[in-house]
Amino acid sequence: MWKWTDPDNIKAIILDADSLDEAYLSFPYNQYIPEVQLFFVKDINNMNDKEIEIMGYYDTTTLLQDILIRSKCDSTSIISISNNPIFLKEMMQNHIGTILTCILAKDLLRNTPDFTDCTINSLPKILKGELYGYGAEVYATYGHGFPSMSLLKCKSQILLNDGTEREAIVFMGGRYYSEKHRYLLNDPLSYEVLNFKRNYTDSVDLFFDSVISFIRNYKAIDVLTYIPLKPKDINEKKYDRFRNLKLVNSSQNGIKLQQVLGFNKDFSQKGNDLYVRKEIVKGAFNVLSDIKGKNIIIIDDVYSTGSTIEEAIKTLYENGANKVFAVLLAVNQMTESNIEYHNLICRECGKEMKLKMNKNGKLFFGCSAYKQHKAISTTIDLEQGLNLLKDKNKLEVTNVRDLEDEY
Ligand SMILES: [Zn+2]
Secondary structure, eight states: OOSSOOGGGOOEEEEETTTOOHHHHSOOHHHHSTTOEEEEEEEGGGOOTTOTTSEEESOHHHHHHHHHHHHTSOGGGEEEEESOHHHHHHHHHTTOEEEESSOOOGGGGGGOOSBOSOOTTTHHHHHTTOOOOBHHHHHHHHSSOOSSOBOEEEEEEEEOTTSOEEEEEEEEOOEEOOTTSTTOSSOHHHHHHHHHHHSOOHHHHHHHHHHHHHHHHHSOOOEEEEOOOOHHHHHTTOOOTTTTOOOHHHHHTTOOBOOOEEESSOOOOTTOOHHHHHHHHTTOEEEOSOOTTOEEEEEEEEESSSHHHHHHHHHHHHTTOSEEEEEEEEEEOOOOOSSOOOOEEOTTTOOEEEEEEOTTSOEEEEOTTGGGOOSSOOOEEHHHHHHHHHHHTOOOOOOOOOGGGGO
16 A cells, blocks of 8 residues: 555656666656646766766755655655566655555565555556555555455475475555554554554454465465464463464354464564574474475464564475465565654643554544543544645755855
């Protein structure tokens, strides 16, 4: 889903001429968004004299200031399209909408654009607002799904002990922003991810159920399983999030969530780097039932470095699984914002408003004292609040005085 863009009001498109194919550069954007302004941009070092229709730039900050002034529109109305995730990362940092035209490589998942793997055929759907974005983000925002949603897909090779390689296919439902990386504090999916660790969460249940059906449409699945709690968490009687899922559709269609993996040891991945994480998790799982020749879906909540889920997939293959698909709720993001983040402010008491959940599981914005504001209702519904936040956190034109003025 668009993190910073108003999908009903796209007025300008930045096209990265350094990386995009001709098909995207000559695409009839005006057919789908009438009078949309196009900005073809290139790193100034890659320019030749003849390219007069292309804007050369030294750095993206100056480029975006230039485009804000020339286009005369808000950054919430500007999107960017590129085949280069690094270019889009810089756009994201400035709260510009992002479309990547290729699959995102595994080591770049921490800077996931609004849309990835956008083909020339899916582009009209995105421009017309018919493709909603990543499934878990959609469920967290609307409480239900739409026919047109996407999943982030990541393929990697898993090396087994006997030296053979197997393919690991991981599907992810959207982006998770931890509180440490204060990129977007009031993000519906991030709220739901945290809530899911402690309580039953309807939107998460619906998301997993729909992805399981989606995979079963093209592959017969024998076993549906999950990453279990660690021994320490079981001893502490921690909430067992996966066991509490209902997965109504899946169980009606003859597949129930079952525990296949057990943990051999306790460990923590927090704060560890990729290498340490991989080492720590090695040999962590044992298999509790016969899975020889079975096609398996395994689910988990947050993908950080992928080391836990990859070790789980490896263990399943080592024990004879035929094909393994992993479904993760969200992938941890590390993108830092260049813009200071502003929360909504309560009009009654002036305190910051944050995401909250009502007893029906619906998200809304409210200050810490909203229950005491009896005279008027001060809460704001989720969609309206998200739109206000986009506007409040847009990229502004900065009036930087020219250095020459100093002399
Ligand atoms: Zn208040």
